[in-house]
Amino acid sequence: MSRRPTILDVAARAGVSKSTVSLVLQNSAQVKAETREAVRAAMAEIGYVYNRAAAQMRSQTAGLVGLVINDLRNPFFTEFATVLQMTLAAKGYATVIANSDEDPDLQAKLIGSMIEHGVSALVVSPAYDDAGDAFDQIARAGIPAMQVLRKTDPRTGLFPFASFDYAAGSALATRHLLDQGAKRIAFVGGMEGRAITEERKSGYLAELKRAGIAPFTHHGRSSRAFGVEAVNNLPDDVDAAVCFNDLVALGMLSGFARAGVELGRDFRLVGFDDIEDCAQVWPLVSSIGCDIESFAQDVADGLLAWMQTGETPPPEHRAPVELIARTSSTGTID
Known part of the structure; x- marks a missing residue:
C-alpha cells in the first residue's frame, strides 16, 4: 500500500465498521474481545499507525x-x-x-x-x-x-424498548365513554395489522368484550384528513369513538363541526397522546395523557447511564398513562 493506511483500511481488512475501529482505538469496553483482537491484527498487517491528532478530533x-x-x-x-x-x-x-x-x-x-x-x-x-x-x-x-x-x-x-402502556390507555378511554352513556363505540385510525395499532386497540376490545358490546373499527392513516373523512364512514348507531391518536380526533372534531354535530352531547370522542392542541381547540378534546416530557427525560437518563457506566436499560419499559376528560366526551365546560 503506497499511501498511509487509514481507519477505513483497517475496517475493511478486519471486516468491521469504521465506528468499531474507532471504539477499539478508544479502548471501549463495548467491543468484544475477539473483535478487538481482529482489529488490532488488521492494524498490524497493513501497518496502521495510531494518529493522536486525529484521535483528538474524533473525541470532539x-x-x-x-x-x-x-x-x-x-x-x-x-x-x-x-x-x-x-x-x-x-x-x-x-x-x-x-x-x-x-x-x-x-x-x-x-x-x-x-x-x-x-x-x-x-x-x-x-x-x-x-x-x-x-x-x-x-x-x-x-x-x-x-x-x-x-x-x-x-x-x-x-x-432496549421504552414506550407507554397503550393497552391501558384505550381501556381507560373505553370505560370512560361507557360511563358517559355511550351505547356503541368505534375505534378510529391506525393502519390495520401494525403492532402499534393492535396495541392501542387491545384495551378497547377487552373492555367492549367485558361489556358485551360488539366493536367497530375503522382503520386508516393517523392524520387529521383521515379523521375528517371518518365522520362520514361511521354507522348511524355509533355514538362514540376512541381515536388512535389526537390527530385523528382533531380531524373528527372538524368533520363533526361541519356536519352540525355537537361533541359531548350528540357524539362522544376521546383522542390519544394529549398533544397541546387538545386543550386549545373548541370543544376541548378528551385524550389519553402520555407524560412525554418525563418519558423523554427518563430515556435520556437511561441512555446516559448506559454510555457512562455500562448499565443497560431494562429490555422493555412501559410508562403509565391517564385519562384527561374534557368537553368532547363529557359535554361539560371546565
Missing part, C-alpha cells in the same frame, strides 16, 4: 447522540425529540436529529450516516416495514441504541 464527537424519528410532523414525536435533545444538552451531549418520514430505506441511510460520523449512541423511533437492516448496522457498530415509542426489532436485550 464523543458526546454526540443520534436521534431518528419516524414522523417529526406529528407534535407528539416533536415534543419527545425536543425534550430528549434539551435533556442531553444539559449533560454536555449534542444531538443530531433526523426524520425518517416512515421510510425504512431512508431510516437505514440516516442511521448509517450517523454511525459513520461517530455518534456515541442512538435513539430510534422506528419506521415500520424495516427488514432489520438499520438495527443490524447498529449491532455491527457496537454502540448503545434504544427503540422508543415503537418496537420493530425483537432483540430488546440488545436494543
Whole structure:
C-alpha cells in the first residue's frame, strides 16, 4: 500500500465498521474481545499507525447522540425529540436529529450516516416495514441504541424498548365513554395489522368484550384528513369513538363541526397522546395523557447511564398513562 493506511483500511481488512475501529482505538469496553483482537491484527498487517491528532478530533464527537424519528410532523414525536435533545444538552451531549418520514430505506441511510460520523449512541423511533437492516448496522457498530415509542426489532436485550402502556390507555378511554352513556363505540385510525395499532386497540376490545358490546373499527392513516373523512364512514348507531391518536380526533372534531354535530352531547370522542392542541381547540378534546416530557427525560437518563457506566436499560419499559376528560366526551365546560 503506497499511501498511509487509514481507519477505513483497517475496517475493511478486519471486516468491521469504521465506528468499531474507532471504539477499539478508544479502548471501549463495548467491543468484544475477539473483535478487538481482529482489529488490532488488521492494524498490524497493513501497518496502521495510531494518529493522536486525529484521535483528538474524533473525541470532539464523543458526546454526540443520534436521534431518528419516524414522523417529526406529528407534535407528539416533536415534543419527545425536543425534550430528549434539551435533556442531553444539559449533560454536555449534542444531538443530531433526523426524520425518517416512515421510510425504512431512508431510516437505514440516516442511521448509517450517523454511525459513520461517530455518534456515541442512538435513539430510534422506528419506521415500520424495516427488514432489520438499520438495527443490524447498529449491532455491527457496537454502540448503545434504544427503540422508543415503537418496537420493530425483537432483540430488546440488545436494543432496549421504552414506550407507554397503550393497552391501558384505550381501556381507560373505553370505560370512560361507557360511563358517559355511550351505547356503541368505534375505534378510529391506525393502519390495520401494525403492532402499534393492535396495541392501542387491545384495551378497547377487552373492555367492549367485558361489556358485551360488539366493536367497530375503522382503520386508516393517523392524520387529521383521515379523521375528517371518518365522520362520514361511521354507522348511524355509533355514538362514540376512541381515536388512535389526537390527530385523528382533531380531524373528527372538524368533520363533526361541519356536519352540525355537537361533541359531548350528540357524539362522544376521546383522542390519544394529549398533544397541546387538545386543550386549545373548541370543544376541548378528551385524550389519553402520555407524560412525554418525563418519558423523554427518563430515556435520556437511561441512555446516559448506559454510555457512562455500562448499565443497560431494562429490555422493555412501559410508562403509565391517564385519562384527561374534557368537553368532547363529557359535554361539560371546565
